Structures are given as C-alpha cells and as structure tokens.
Amino acid sequence: DVKVTQSSRYLVKRTGEKVFLECVQDMDHENMFWYRQDPGLGLRLIYFSYDVKMKEKGDIPEGYSVSREKKERFSLILESASTNQTSMYLCASSWGGSYNEQFFGPGTRLTVL
Amino acid sequence: ELKVEQNPLFLSMQEGKNYTIYCNYSTTSDRLYWYRQDPGKSLESLFVLLSNGAVKQEGRLMASLDTKARLSTLHITAAVHDLSATYFCAVDPMEYGNKLVFGAGTILRVKS
Numbered sequence: 001d002v003k004v005t006q007s008s009r010y011l012v013k014r015t016g017e018k019v020f021l022e023c024v025q026d027m028d029h030e031n032m033f034w035y036r037q038d039p040g041l042g043l044r045l046i047y048f049s050y051d052v053k054m055k056e057k058g059d060i061p062e063g064y065s066v067s068r069e070k071k072e073r074f075s076l077i078l079e080s081a082s083t084n085q086t087s088m089y090l091c092a093s094s095w096g097g098s099y100n101e102q103f104f105g106p107g108t109r110l111t112v113l
Numbered sequence: 114e115l116k117v118e119q120n121p122l123f124l125s126m127q128e129g130k131n132y133t134i135y136c137n138y139s140t141t142s143d144r145l146y147w148y149r150q151d152p153g154k155s156l157e158s159l160f161v162l163l164s165n166g167a168v169k170q171e172g173r174l175m176a177s178l179d180t181k182a183r184l185s186t187l188h189i190t191a192a193v194h195d196l197s198a199t200y201f202c203a204v205d206p207m208e209y210g211n212k213l214v215f216g217a218g219t220i221l222r223v224k225s
Binding site: 030031033042043045048050058090092094096097100101102103104105106107109 | 144146148153154155156157158161201203205211212213215216217218
C-alpha cells in the first residue's frame with residue numbers, strides 16, 4: 001500500500017514564526033503536492049514538484065515556499081506565519097506519466113495565533 | 114482552463130434511498146478519480162476511471178465515466194449512515210505537471 005505521512009497532525013504556532021511541514025512518501029512517486037483546504041473553498045494547490053529539486057507554483061503560492069532535496073520528501077515552509085494561514089494542509093503524491101491518481105497524507109491542522 | 118463542477122454540493126438523504134452525484138468537466142479527459150473525505154480526515158481514494166465507459170463498483174457505490182459527455186456519476190444505492198462523508202471528483206487534464214483538478218466536493222448526510 002502507498003503510504004504518505006506528514007510530520008504532525010496538529011500544530012499551533014505564533015504569528016511571525018517560521019513553520020516547516022514535512023511530507024514523506026514510500027512508493028518512489030515522481031510527483032508530490034501541497035494543498036490547503038478551507039471550509040467552502042475546497043482544495044487549493046500551493047506548490048507541486050515533479051522531480052527532486054524541481055518545484056512549480058500552484059494556485060496560491062504566496063507566503064509559502066517548498067523544498068524537495070530527496071525524492072521521498074517534500075517540505076512546505078511558511079516563512080513568517082500569519083493568522084490567515086490557519087488551515088488544514090494536505091500532502092499528496094502520484095506516480096506521474098499516464099496514471100496520476102494522487103495519494104494523500106493524513107493532513108496537518110495548523111493554527112496560527 | 115479545465116473546470117470541474119460537482120452537483121449537488123450538499124445532499125441530505127434517508128437511509129435506504131438511492132441518489133446520484135454528478136461531476137461535469139469542461140475539457141477532454143479520460144481519466145477521473147473519486148475520493149472520499151470523512152470529517153477532520155484526509156482524502157481516501159475510492160475509484161479510478163481511466164477510459165470512456167469505465168464503471169467501477171464498491172459496495173453501495175458505483176462510479177461511471179462518459180468522456181463524450183464529459184460526465185462522471187457516483188451512484189449511491191440503498192444509502193446507509195456510514196456513507197456520510199464528502200465526496201470529491203478529480204479530473205486529470207493530462208498536461209504538464211500531472212496536476213489534478215478537483216471539484217468542490219459533495220457533502221453527503223445520510224439520515225437514519
């Protein structure tokens with residue numbers, strides 16, 4: 001079974017802190033994604049990566065950066081957390097090529113105070 | 114730009130009844146995925162539909178894909194309370210980056 005893990009289920013941070021959210025997948029997937037999910041707004045893509053050290057902006061990259069130094073690990077960084085970044089963050093991965101079913105991690109519920 | 118529309122967005126139904134959730138999309142694709150999300154949890158893969166006419170069934174749920182109509186349906190038969198969740202469809206636009214485009218989700222509540 002594909003397994004996607006995220007470093008924390010719940011996280012509480014202060015405004016202005018630098019926040020790291022980590023995602024690890026164990027199926028040698030090419031692609032990895034970070035989404036945020038807010039009530040009424042559905043899933044919104046923040047960043048994605050199709051290879052090591054490669055990254056592409058999604059629909060809402062402002063205030064975020066990412067890092068992919070190893071194939072299995074994709075980190076989301078909030079450089080200076082703000083209250084409007086309070087959300088559920090979901091990581092996903094997929095094979096790439098012609099089969100792009102995404103497998104999701106358990107999610108991190110981040111609260112910024 | 115590919116747009117994916119689900120309807121209804123909210124569905125309240127009685128146990129034992131049948132209903133269908135619709136997923137329409139705006140450009141050509143023959144790859145579509147259905148996911149389920151329980152409250153406070155992440156998305157779990159339900160069905161993978163990879164060709165026109167594809168039909169998959171799991172328990173009381175059946176999904177189908179009509180690529181000519183750009184439509185997928187998720188049919189619920191004899192609903193039970195355990196099916197209460199949010200259901201998302203996601204379409205693969207088969208373009209650079211291997212991104213999926215998700216519908217807004219359908220919140221299903223099954224009342225006993």
